[in-house]
Amino acid sequence: MESFQLTQVIKHIETPVYIYRADTIVENLTFLTTTLSSWIKQKLLIRFAAKANTNRSILQLIAKHGAGVEVVSGGELWRALQAGIPAQDIVFSGVGKTEKDLDFATTEQIDQISVESIEELTLLASLSKNANLCLRICPNVMALTHDKITTGRSSDKFGIALEQLPEAFSIIKDNPHLNFLGFAVHIGSQIQSVQPYQQTFKILADLLKKLPDGLTVKRLDLGGGFFVPYHPHEKPFDWQAYAQAIQEELADFHGELVIEPGRFLVAQAGILLTKILYIKKTTEKTFIIVDAGMNDMMRTSLYGVQHQIVAAHPTQGHKTQRVDVVGPVCESSDYFAKDIELPFDLKQGDYLAITCAGAYGSSLSSTYNSRPLIAEVLIDNKKPYLIRESIPVDHLSTFEIYKALI
Ligand SMILES: Cc1ncc(COP(=O)(O)O)c(C=O)c1O
Structure with missing residues (x-):
């Protein structure tokens, strides 16, 4: 994904978002x-x-x-x-x-x-x-x-x-x-x-x-x-x-x-673009907490597979840090990668691309933790098109009724 396209997409749409080519x-x-x-x-x-x-x-x-x-x-x-x-x-x-x-x-x-x-x-x-x-x-x-x-x-x-x-x-x-x-x-x-x-x-x-x-x-x-x-x-x-x-x-x-x-x-046509919410350092680990969760892409928590994750914009120098990339969902299985090397100069508000996310990503997603179904964008002929709007939680809750059946 050319980074100029990603910058354009981020201007118009909130992360996390699936982007396909x-x-x-x-x-x-x-x-x-x-x-x-x-x-x-x-x-x-x-x-x-x-x-x-x-x-x-x-x-x-x-x-x-x-x-x-x-x-x-x-x-x-x-x-x-x-x-x-x-x-x-x-x-x-x-x-x-x-x-x-x-x-x-x-x-x-x-x-x-x-x-x-x-x-x-x-x-x-x-x-x-x-x-x-x-x-x-x-x-x-x-x-x-x-x-x-x-x-x-x-x-x-x-x-x-x-x-x-x-x-x-x-x-x-x-x-x-x-x-x-x-x-x-x-x-x-x-x-x-x-x-x-x-x-x-x-x-x-x-x-x-x-x-x-x-x-x-x-x-x-x-x-x-x-x-x-x-x-x-x-x-x-x-x-x-x-x-x-x-x-x-x-x-x-x-x-x-x-x-x-x-x-x-x-699979290789898609990324899951996600924003860094926090970089949390503990005595044992550095956690990069992103805004995408296991509900948005559950392949890692379901099958234990790790996708390659890269910074979605140019970074300075070659120094790296060893991190876990985790989501905000309240489950320990809500992670995308453990002990991977990412650029040292990443900071809050930067974007990461979880690569190879075009297959069994969005189609396996859920609204667990009352999180919305996220948007999807298709880059066609170098232009980004919104192909699914995010489906908000208030929309889902309209189906929660209390009605006598008999
Ligand atoms: C009957 C059937 N055909 C095709 C597929 C596609 O498999 P893949 O995405 O690995 O090509 C599946 C996946 O579960 C399947 O169940």
Whole structure:
């Protein structure tokens, strides 16, 4: 983010604030639609995992540059449709879709419902409405990532166990409303090694060989989870090896492929800009207390991951100090970094940028401690645009009523 843009933004808007760069998002997406697509012989469809960043302007930007979306709730489906994303570009995953969600998805005739259990399939079949579906399988592979973002082991709640597929096939065959497209998988997030993907593709290839008579697979949805470096020393995801794994394992598959990148498209496009409220020195530590809290960006308190934090303006000299960067929320887990080096001359009122905050930042935020949902800004063509106003606490409290129900 050029600092002149940040100065302009700060003049018009209070911190903390999320700031995204449109060009980074478009560059990442274009890489997938052109370079990655050129390495893969099958047709490749990109479905952005909207949970990573659900802001309408971001969804619209992504749709404008050739991707659809993957949603995981009726609310996300509603937002995607509101953003103008065509139903034929929407995939709906999630283990707990309600009857209302399934009814909504089938009424809108979305492109793909990724069914995650026999029980969900039974409910979908009982609606007697035309539905395009993939069976999301549980391949039982270790994604070699953080435990809390691993989704492909048999101990995880996601997907249908391979042993249960015959039952799923017979429900599909007995129901003329169910249009079977193929299989979907998603084994986790922040996956660095291509090996778990390759292992998953092998399992899919094996399934293709064992299909019952009368069923064909037109589509394989390979999920998301692609590693994004949060620090300069981390290596980016090896897309070439990923494409090669697809070509090796799925060479005989001639249908279409879907991938569902979330973090990869938006993480590096965003920062959380925050102001230093106090620099508190104790006998043991120096705490930089900022105006952003865990409610605004909870990745550190939830997963223990530390984002790189930098001064948002030029600093003098090279002298640094060892600090913890913490928020104002009344929880010890409300911190963004521990024991990091920041410039020595930082002072109250200066700004810090928490980098790589474009994914699972705003979308995971809450109003804990009665703090507002913060504003979001998109820098598009070098100009900053407000894409979400801060949602103040007085607005939230208008929903707190006392009304007899019976
Ligand atoms: C089904 C599904 N697809 C795609 C994604 C996106 O993952 P990532 O942001 O790591 O690419 C997720 C994330 O949880 C998911 O659950």
